[in-house]
Amino acid sequence: MTKPWKQIINAAVGLRQDLHRIPELNWSEVQTSARIRKELTRAEISWRPIARTGTIAVLAKGASGRSIALRTDIDALPLEEETGVAWVSKTHGCMHACGHDGHTATLIAAALWLKQQEMHLPGPVTLIFQPAEEGGHGALRMIEEGSIDSVDAIYGWHNWPALPFGQAVCPDGSVMAGNGTFRITVTGKGGHASQPEMCRDPVAAASAIVLTLQQIVSRRLPPQQAVVVSVTSFVAPSAETVTPSQAVLAGNIRIADNEMRDIVNNLITQIATDTAPAWGVKADVEIFPRYGATVNDPDEAERFRQILCREFGEEWENRSIAIPVMASEDFHSRLSRHDTGRSGLHGKCLFSRGCRGANGICSPPSL
Structure with missing residues (x-):
């Protein structure tokens, strides 16, 4: 049955709110996937499960033109929701704080219209509902299971509350940063605080490491490089009168250029291991790569910029936001498909669309 576009949008808003009530963490999106599959079945769109809790569907399979894919992510974050909205999360300690409920509802709306x-x-249109974007490498799992084997180009989007509704960014090259984490374990010698000369203080040493790490961006890298190094955790539990034997630092890096990853990680390791001996302690550094930078194909980005201009008008592009956005996305896995040894994917594009209304609240039409 043909539905007017406005009816599709209204249904998608309701779906987004329903999904917001039942957020699920990566690789646990059971209810979410069930709802997605129910909506596809209701629309008479054939689907198949993929990557455990993922779902894939293809429209116009026999069409001879260029094959494109539209991708969304479906998982939530481990946060307690305090918004007070009518559709607040019913799951303790879990919330759709990154907007994947809106992404999913948007793709369902697109699926209904395309059907x-x-x-x-x-040409064929593949609909990809991806699990485990939030650190779970869900995109890579879906690629390994063949989600884009016959796709020529893939498009994704991310809502962005910092942008006004009706504006977007869709650059050539890097659009979102790559990321990674690190852990530095500083081991010294504990003892009584009244006898510091008998101790080898890991707290003081770790503090020095934290301060010196700030020099990576300000003194060791060119100012033209977009890099973030953040120490986000400092753990050294002890009594007030006792120097502990160990302190553990943890943090996060962001890079706009994938070639900067090894450089930054090597500097973190060098600073920690070189600073430690000056304090009579030892530093062990662990590096955990996560996602690479999301780099748009110039041809596909230009193609989509023309579409954004037709849809939103000449003022569609927001020029006030710094690009690349230093948040990260595992859409990069799809943009790096040639690295998997597969062939055939020629174009790829991720854009960020504004969803902030005039009152500063995300606008309902943007889901």
């Missing part, structure tokens, strides 16, 4: 136009589609 109505299926006979007129020039």
Whole structure:
């Protein structure tokens, strides 16, 4: 049955709110996947499970034109929701704080409209509902299971509350940063605080390491490089009168250029291991790579910029936000498909669309 576009949008808003009530962490998106599959089945769109809790569907399979894919992510974050909205999360300690409920509802809306136009589609359209974007490497699992084997180009989007509704960013090259984490364990010699000369204080040494790490961005790298090094945790539990034997630092890096990853990680390791001996302690550094930078294909980005201009007008592009955004996305896995040894994917594009209304609240039409 053909539905007016406005009816599809209204249904998608309701779906987004329903999904917001039942957030699930990565690789646990059981209820979410069930709802997605129910909506696809109701629309008479064939689907199949992939990557455990993921779902994939293809429209116009027999069409001869260019094959494109539209991708969304479906998992939530381990946060307690305090918004007070009517559709607040019912799951303790879990919230759709990154907007994946809106992403998912948007792709369902697109699926419903495309299904109505299926006979007129020039080429196949693959709909990808990806689990485990939040650190779970869900994109890589879906690629390994063949989600884009027959796809020529893939598009994704991310809502961005910092941008006004009706504006977007869709640059050539890097659009979102790569990331990684690190842990530095500083081991010294504990003892009574009244006898510091008998101790080898890991707290003082770790503090020195924290301060020196700030020099990576300000003194060791060119100012033209977009890099973030943040120490986000400092743990050294002890009694007030006792110097502990160990302190553990942890933090996060962001890089706009994937080639900077090894440089930054090597500097973290060098600073920690070189600073420690001056304090009579030892530093052990662990590096945990996560996602690479999301780098748009210039041809696909230009193609989509033209679409954004037609949809939102000449003022569609927001020029006030710094690009790349230093948040991270595992869409980069799809943009790096040639690294997997597969072939055939020619284009890829991720854009960020504004969803902030005039009152500073995300606008309902943007889901």
